[in-house]
Amino acid sequence: xVRVIAxxxxxxxxxxxxxxxxxxxxxxxxxQSVLAGAGVVEALILAxxxxxxxxxxxxxxxxxxLTFVLYLVAxxxxxxxxxxxxxxxxxxxxxxxxxxxxxxxxxMVQRLQQTWS
Numbered sequence: 001x002v003r004v005i006a007x008x009x010x011x012x013x014x015x016x017x018x019x020x021x022x023x024x025x026x027x028x029x030x031x032q033s034v035l036a037g038a039g040v041v042e043a044l045i046l047a048x049x050x051x052x053x054x055x056x057x058x059x060x061x062x063x064x065x066l067t068f069v070l071y072l073v074a075x076x077x078x079x080x081x082x083x084x085x086x087x088x089x090x091x092x093x094x095x096x097x098x099x100x101x102x103x104x105x106x107x108m109v110q111r112l113q114q115t116w117s
Contacts, residue, residue, distance in 0.1 A: 003113070005044065009045055009109045013106040020034060020102060030098060038079055038082075038098065048072075048109070062116045064115045068112060074108055075105055082100065082101025086098035
């Protein structure tokens with residue numbers, strides 16, 4: 001795995017989570033700026049997927065291939081599902097769901113690193 005991209009994804013996801021949990025604490029729904037931030041994190045995740053595909057095409061592989069692929073797929077879908085939920089439920093708990101999804105992404109990225117090495 002490309003370590004720089006993994007660190008960027010984890011840091012961006014943690015910053016997004018902190019921002020969203022602050023909004024939930026203030027009882028505010030997410031806005032366009034939060035969705036834009038989630039879009040940036042998702043773009044970084046997709047860059048990580050492309051990097052993983054390139055590395056596999058070059059002959060490298062994960063120690064646990066099935067686990068790696070499942071974590072990769074889950075990391076791609078977690079944030080859009082959380083954002084969809086937060087947009088649909090304009091309450092404190094709906095906002096918090098996006099924060100939890102961002103935390104999940106940060107953890108999955110670290111787990112991806114572990115399964116690769």
